[in-house]
Amino acid sequence: MTKKVAIIGAGVVGASAAYLLSKEDDIDLTVYDEGTGQGTSAAAGIISPWLSRRRNKKWYHMVREGAAYYPVFLSDVMEGEAIPSSVYKQVGTLLFKKKEAYIHEMFAIGEKRKIDAPEIGELAILSPDEIREKVPLYSGENSAVWASGGARVDGGKLVELLLSKAEKNGAKVVRQHVAFNTVKGSHQYAIQTEQSTEQFESVILTASAWLPDILTPLDYAVDVRPQKGQLAEVKLAEFDTQDWPVMMPEGESDIIPFEDGRVIIGATHEDDKGFNLTIDEDMLDDMVQKGTTIFTEELRSAPITQYRSGTRAYTSDYAPFFGEVPELPNVYAASGLGSTGLTAGPLVGKCLAESVLGLPSTLNEADYPIWNYVKKKSRDNC
Ligand SMILES: Cc1cc2nc3c(=O)[nH]c(=O)nc-3n(C[C@H](O)[C@H](O)[C@H](O)COP(=O)(O)OP(=O)(O)OC[C@H]3O[C@@H](n4cnc5c(N)ncnc54)[C@H](O)[C@@H]3O)c2cc1C
Known part of the structure; x- marks a missing residue:
């Protein structure tokens, strides 16, 4: 049975997840991206995480594996053709x-x-x-x-490449700001554009610094600035x-x-x-x-x-996170990738795609716990 999946935010994380999910026959994928202020297309483009004194082992594991994944991922994206050096x-x-x-x-x-x-x-x-x-x-x-x-990577060109491949595989890309909501009495989620509202079974929120805008109306406290x-x-x-x-x-x-x-x-x-x-x-x-x-x-x-x-x-302690949003089954999010998000992006996108597909995550989710940064307020007050 086909599963309707949406992604809100197509920087490097969302576009990577989009490309990977677009290859699945049983996923009907829509990607929403407004684009203003996007970190990925502004980024400088350095993929070189090893020569750093930063001591956070979990962060280092993420960026090390992220850097290693780049050539593997892009070879897959290019289907045997050379990776464009631009x-x-x-x-x-x-x-x-x-x-x-x-x-x-x-x-x-x-x-x-x-x-x-x-x-x-x-x-x-x-x-x-x-x-x-x-x-x-x-x-x-x-x-x-x-x-x-x-x-070095050109973030803007990378996103263009990933979205064009995803569209070729059948994904829809909608370049609009959207609002996200639950649907009462159902396990579906509603995404509202200027023109219409559409429902999805699973949603990926890769909205980076804008994640609080999406989740605060649903009574969440989001530790992202x-x-x-x-x-x-x-x-x-x-x-x-x-x-x-x-x-x-x-x-x-x-x-x-x-x-x-x-x-x-x-x-x-x-x-x-x-x-x-x-x-x-x-x-x-x-x-x-x-x-x-x-x-x-x-x-x-x-x-x-x-x-x-x-x-x-x-985030307030500079650590990145990803995983299922507490109390929103089948909704997954990532954020807090800071100044090394271009490096970690494709791998984090892969982990989110794995979650949607019910596969074990390549990175251990417990090392990047979303529940430390995204909290349901009413639950928090109990
Ligand atoms: C100047 C600069 C230099 C950098 N240099 C490097 C570097 O050398 N190496 C490195 O590893 N990292 C670097 N980074 C960091 C890296 O660019 C980011 O961490 C990474 O791109 C974040 O990717 P993302 O997909 O999480 O978010 P973004 O790329 O920011 O994408 C989020 C997207 O979500 C969209 N969105 C949000 N809310 C909504 C909504 N409601 N509806 C529709 N769309 C929405 C936004 O418009 C945006 O397009 C740099 C960042 C900057 C700003």
Whole structure:
């Protein structure tokens, strides 16, 4: 029997779940996405979770497995054809530290983590001249840690690819803001667009920072808050940047080269701006200057061709969650993926799709407990 399933929110998590569910013959799938402020299409695109001092083991497990899943997932999506390098490419990562001791510390962390994460690839400490062989515009005097398995992804193009494949498999994509509700006396759920209301047996809520808007009217307290992220794109017209690695200098700004001389610099982490998406050009110009001090003038004064702004979702303890919404059987949600949601996204989408299909989840749900962050208020008051 065909099961009617809806997904609200088609960033990387919802679009990944959509692609996977669209392959199932007995699922009738509708995807709703409004799109304003979407984190995924604003994101910088770094997939390189290994060289970090963050100690949360469950978070690390999620992002490590998420990074490992990317090439596997995209090969499946491409059905044997090459993964478009404009969407995803393993170009390697360079991690810079001012102090030589930190370089060695991060290299040692990488060596230890490589045992469980062979996808980290070749690990090395590169001298300034070796760095210049990969990125001719490097003018610094410090060495850097190199991990060849690091990748860059264009979040917007990834979502487009996944949704187009899902549509080809028969899913409907509705680009509208929707409201979600229960249906009295039934096990179905109602999704309301401007024009109509439709009922579904199972719903995935992948609405990121907007999850509280969806669940608060149903008397839920949702521990998720928005964080604004802005970045700048510059153009290096004279350089072939497609194979340049992702660069992570010390400080807030990373440098992510894409094809055609496009280089992303960013991003900001602004906790006090709510859902405001206004571009602050002065702030971003300053960020580009501060983030490129170890590069030559060609990068430092490259023309800025685009500014972008989007919203990340955080929980109060910075931990991500997913699973079945308490007291709403067959409704599943994920959020709180923060600044590594692009990395974890396809895998979390897979886990949600598995839940809808009644399959065991690839990640252990108890490690990312939704019930800590999504609580029915009346129940809470008992
Ligand atoms: C500037 C920036 C840089 C980043 N860089 C990186 C990076 O380098 N590496 C990394 O791993 N992560 C990065 N991230 C984080 C990552 O982008 C996010 O964590 C991830 O994209 C979240 O995906 P998501 O699918 O949960 O949510 P989103 O991509 O935010 O998608 C949620 C969607 O739900 C829709 N929606 C919500 N409510 C409704 C409704 N009622 N009706 C219809 N639609 C609705 C929204 O419009 C939106 O399109 C970055 C984020 C930002 C902002």
